[in-house]
Amino acid sequence: MSEEVRVNLPGPGATPTRLLARTLTLVAAVCGAVIVAAYHATFTAIQENQRVVLERAVLGVVPGSNRMQPFALGADGARTGADLRAGEVRVFGAYDAAGKLRGIALEGIARGYADVVQLLYGYDPACQCIVGMRVVQMRETPGIGDKVRSDASFLENFRGLEARVTKSGEALAHAITTVRHGAKSEPWQIDAISGATVTSRAVGRAVNDSAQTAIPRLLRYRRAFEESP
């Protein structure tokens, strides 16, 4: 692209180092100021955007809810707040207009075909079942794996997907598994999308991995969610 060759070797004709440093410092300072200004100007909007996206996803997986509250769920309790300590997971209580708990949204993640699949699913403690699922982020193949976000019959799997705990309340009675398309025979099974088995399995694994530890705890500390305003 350049029409002339400029030699950068230090020599009698070269610019003094002091001048180079001064130029770079000035340019960096001006650019730094521009970045800081842009950061401050957009900070509130970015925070608000992310909150709206999260809230929409939480309310989307718990039917009948219109308000949500973040909780930290650990081995020895659940408390409101978004800051997590070691061993805790982030969950969201979803409430209706009257303030009644409609369900709890949990996060799941598993390796898919192209990259990890991140999702949210809603759990209803009253029926001990999953009531909704939404993929939050994925890079699955367009037209194939990305159907897990839109395929109506696949999403139907998550309306009343059984996730009961054992009598002792320590674990799930049945692991949630994804089965080949058309082979679903139990209420805790997910019917895979034909041709998108890898991504369907990833969704099942993401839900199961999260549910195995979180749901027994969630039921044990259920009161904390119900009492929250």
Next chain:
Amino acid sequence: MTERANPTTELFLEGIWRQNPVLVMTLGMCPTLAVTVSVVNALSMGLATAFVLTASCFLVSLLRKFVPAEVRIATYIVIIASFVTVVDYVIHALSVALYDALGAFIQLIVVNCIILGRAESHASKNPPWPAVVSAVGMSLGFTLGLVLLGGVRELLGAGSLFGVPLFGTAFQPWAIMLLPPGGFFVLGGWLLVFAAWRRDPRPAAAKGGAHGH
């Protein structure tokens, strides 16, 4: 290119037509092929690049007599990176969905060779006004190239334009058009069309050389 006080229409049209970065010079292929799965993505990427290109060329041109030759590339990169950061924040503030769709390619505008190329070969040798005119022309040319690719890929791969379905439910999407090979097919198609259109006996791609990325 010499110092020109009065930019001409030709200077403006150069980037759109004679030296179109995508369709003639085949520059900046990385974002071109990666994000053009829909018109909205292509248009947003084009506009984001346009802002960075125009703002960077303006600043580079303003500073052209002040920046010593030895540190000019470092200076340009700092300037370009700053504007890319600004664009990154603005897109994130405008729409999370768009921000996720464009992914790392917003940050990668910083290594788009069109921008550094224009800063080095034009803006650093011309006064601000012609530099901005040329940069806007190039930006429009780049956006045009992206939208042409994104339009065809979205139409064939998803059966829609601007997210509006056009063919009804019976349409079977041609999914490969949304995958990387589709990007190459459509780009090849447009390069053919442009080469024929410009009545140039040589193929456009060969003329531009294989220095794009």
